[in-house]
Amino acid sequence: MSEHYIGLMSGTSMDGVDGVLAAFDSRIQVLEHCHQPFDDTLRAELLALNSPGANELHRGALAANAIARAYAAVTAKLLQRSQFRPDQITAIGAHGQTVRHRPGAVDGVGYTLQLLNGSLLAELGGIDVVCDLRSRDLAAGGQGAPLVPAFHRALFGRPEQSVAVLNVGGISNISLLCADGSTTGFDTGPGNCLMDLWALRHLGQAYDAGGAWAAGGQVLPELLTALLAEPFFASPPPRSTGRDLFNAAWLDTHLSRHAAAASPQDVQTTLLELSAACASQALQAYAPEAIELLVCGGGVFNSTLMDRLQARLPTLQVLSTDQRGLPAMQVEAAAFAWLARQFNLRAPGNLPQVTGATGPRVLGALYPAGQ
Structure with a gap:
């Protein structure tokens, strides 16, 4: 029996969100795809947050909320087009928007920052959300990228x-x-x-x-x-x-x-x-x-x-x-659906020979859907 996952990706081009609804059995099959551009205001703010600036914590938190809303809108479109209900989706794998990536910097661990309010996305979508998919690899000494x-x-x-x-x-x-x-x-x-x-x-x-x-x-x-x-x-x-x-x-x-x-x-x-x-x-x-x-x-x-x-x-x-x-345009979003499935199976999502991590790790943090 197939399992169904949604993958959501917004990359360094910062042009918008790509989402897929995928079925997994012996292979992956993409059932629906949706692209939604970012509005000009959000894109400009995300670009600005790539560089040091005033009031970054406040602006970053609001941008994370806006990303969650954009991801939720793509999720809703995928469900509408496929005629799936939220309870038929095992989980969403959500990348978030990278605004800083400094693995190994400063203190030997460094950080990678993908803006996304996972709690808000779980609340809006009514589906479990797996996000923050890069940090565990960094903690294990890796680059956190690429994960695909x-x-x-x-x-x-x-x-x-x-x-x-x-x-x-x-x-x-x-x-x-x-x-x-x-x-x-x-x-x-x-x-x-x-x-x-x-x-x-x-x-x-x-x-x-x-x-x-x-x-x-x-x-x-x-x-x-x-x-x-x-x-x-x-x-x-x-x-x-x-x-x-x-x-x-x-x-x-x-x-x-x-x-x-x-x-x-x-x-x-x-x-x-x-x-x-x-x-x-x-x-x-x-x-x-x-x-x-x-x-x-x-x-x-x-x-x-x-x-x-x-x-x-x-x-x-x-x-x-x-x-x-x-x-x-479906490959990266499908990869994050796959990573959500790996998390659900408690199976590694990284390759140490790729990222430099000290070993395989289960990647991501879970934000369960509301009851």
Whole structure:
């Protein structure tokens, strides 16, 4: 008999919430998917909370409430479309919105902060909520990210063939599903976050649709070399990152030194090439035998980025996960439904070889539904 879980994800692109309602038996089947954009006010506040500012505790708490309401609205839509009742859903796996990610920093443990009022979501949805899915891995000495490689292995792994899965959100992360059954994964660097920042600044648009603007420019070699010299790219896994590093200040510092007179379009082209370069270099360094790169997340719709990935990786196929059974915009939300199920089974959700934790851990905190 199938169990049913909801997975809710809002990533570093901060464009909104993706939710799935999934059935689990011998395999996972996504029954419904819903995307709801954040309103402009909430998105602006979430972006602001990525940097130190005034009255952060108050603002962060209110933003956590707003995230819970947005997650509850997506949950309601999933239930309405599927005609499921809340009592037919075992649990919600909810990621929350990352606004700081500093594993191992300051005191040796560090912290990762995903804004979400889990109690409010349980109250509004009438379903058990499993959230705060990264903190336990940090407590065990890990990075707390990425958490999706174990799910990618379960979904896309193949016997005797090596496959890679690249999630291109605001930050990109890669899962390397090796032919011998081993799995590794780590953050590769910027996905959409810098491109989106630049498109908003110069086009007044949230993103460069299809990479069309970037396609008309030229790569700035000096700038690209300087960007790729960031020590993060040379650091060995386990590694994870976020807007704490790859943000407007980081970009503007490099621009002032290496591209002060460059055209905005050429900068956009270079930022796209950076995203393609850091992902392809990671794959070539750690899984050169891979036969496919499966891409998910919002970056899959950037056809220019997909073309550049294929050009940089000519020996393998670059495909959307749509072509391997799960639409690109459903993969991460489905992973958090899977993580909620792992919690319910009291089974580990992390892979120590991915995060660097001292061992497997059951991830998450439970907020039971009201009676």
